[in-house]
Amino acid sequence: MTEVIEALANRRSNRGFLPRPVEREKVDALIEAFRWAPSATNKQPWRLLVCDSREGHAAFDAALSESNRMWAPRAPLKLVVIGNPAEQDQDFGQQRWLLDCGLALGQLLIQACGMGLHVRSMAGFDEVRALQGFAIPDPYRVAAFVACGYPGPVEDLPEAVQAKEKRPRTRKVPSEIVHWNRFGGGLS
Numbered sequence: 001m002t003e004v005i006e007a008l009a010n011r012r013s014n015r016g017f018l019p020r021p022v023e024r025e026k027v028d029a030l031i032e033a034f035r036w037a038p039s040a041t042n043k044q045p046w047r048l049l050v051c052d053s054r055e056g057h058a059a060f061d062a063a064l065s066e067s068n069r070m071w072a073p074r075a076p077l078k079l080v081v082i083g084n085p086a087e088q089d090q091d092f093g094q095q096r097w098l099l100d101c102g103l104a105l106g107q108l109l110i111q112a113c114g115m116g117l118h119v120r121s122m123a124g125f126d127e128v129r130a131l132q133g134f135a136i137p138d139p140y141r142v143a144a145f146v147a148c149g150y151p152g153p154v155e156d157l158p159e160a161v162q163a164k165e166k167r168p169r170t171r172k173v174p175s176e177i178v179h180w181n182r183f184g185g186g187l188s
């Protein structure tokens with residue numbers, strides 16, 4: 001149990017990558033971690049797009065937000081998490097496909113860190129450009145962009161990105177986020 005918590009606590013989303021390609025067996029392990037995620041009624045509304053061609057990388061980079069374009073294009077492996085809202089029930093107006101995609105992405109992140117890879121998820125992308133650039137049909141939606149690769153020196157990153165990279169990782173403490181028995185309830 002301690003090992004799992006340690007792995008989760010030590011995982012971090014770095015932005016520095018070496019140009020070294022990620023081996024195919026490691027890409028396959030990421031796909032395995034992704035596809036074994038739980039999902040509501042096991043609908044598995046997720047898809048994973050792997051960019052390993054010049055065109056794939058170009059479509060990815062073109063859809064990045066300005067701030068992500070400062071570092072993410074260097075990643076040798078780029079992934080796009082795609083979801084199909086029509087494959088998942090939306091009871092009570094909940095976007096469960098997105099929750100399922102998030103769980104699958106979370107598993108992929110942990111597997112990547114366990115294999116010594118740097119990996120960082122992104123919500124900073126232009127979805128319309130991504131849908132067009134990757135020829136993703138209706139009703140699929142783009143849930144997240146992911147940059148992945150072997151750790152590279154922070155000094156290779158633009159200064160503004162280096163500063164962000166050196167920030168300590170922080171988390172809210174349990175008393176800020178955990179409620180017992182009713183919202184606002186503390187430990188009895």
Ligand SMILES: Cc1cc2nc3c(=O)[nH]c(=O)nc-3n(C[C@H](O)[C@H](O)[C@H](O)COP(=O)(O)O)c2cc1C
Pocket residue numbers: 011012013014068120121122123124125144169
């Ligand atoms: C859904 C999601 C969207 C994110 N979007 C971005 C992003 O667009 N750009 C970025 O640099 N980091 C992004 N991140 C990374 C977070 O900023 C990072 O996970 C957070 O600061 C905690 O750091 P840690 O993962 O190292 O613990 C995103 C993370 C998640 C889960």
